[in-house]
Amino acid sequence: MEIKDSTRSALVRKGNELFNQKDIEGAYRCYLTASYFGGIEKVADYYNFEKKNIIKAMQLYKLIIKEYSNLGGNVRAKQKLDKLCESVAKVLRKWLKEDETFNQDKNKDKLELDSKNTFLPNDYKKNSLEDIMKAKEQLDNKANIVNDKKVSNPLPLNVKKPVFEQIYTNKQKANDKKN
Template sequence: MSKSRKVETLSGFERLTVEKRPRLPPETRTALVRRGNEFLNAGKVEDAKRIFLTIGYTDGLIRIGNHHYKRSEHIEAFRMYWQAGARREIDNMAGRFADVLRQWIAEDSTND
């Protein structure tokens, strides 16, 4: 496990916490945003994701979340929205997840 992560255990659950991102000079951050955008435009989503997560570029994380959502990779889309703090997208997906769970519970109770 990397040095920047701590593991907390609570009643059988593990929670990974990441320390705050280091401050980058504006020029460096801008260059990384541009590089991440180049990767994303070239279809190198994982490379762009790595950069955007590292620097905390919320717009890029939302765009990557949208990419995963369109590919029906909903858990990864939710994770990107969560990292970006995209409240509207998080609430929308949480509602959809709740609908799926309700449907599963209803199906399970009718099969008993």
């Protein structure tokens, strides 16, 4: 059903008036009747930023994307919807990481180190690349001293050096993917 321009203008004005009076639902009905998607976007922004009702805001942005393609309004709504979706995804990821029932087997993510590698602190998941390289250097120094027989308590020869190289390689790959 098509409405006259004068009726549409009156509905938009009435919607703006209701919106300023904080009658958001009344304003939404006026904007929807007039097919004024700029007003609907304003209502969606209100739900998003002031009321923090993300679900309602997402529904309205999606309505705008579906119905409105004039003057790039759907592009703005799409950008806002994408940002909301990213925020929701971040929150869900954080909740899942903190959920004890979800993270029952935390050891799968950790690299197992040989118990003889005492130069690397137990909290190796948070170690920086510099800590790992210092630990490798200390191991190399100990191994050289053992080979020169300058130490009375030598380091056991079954220390696995490739673990450090593996950690270094994995860190480098992760950094390359970030860049």
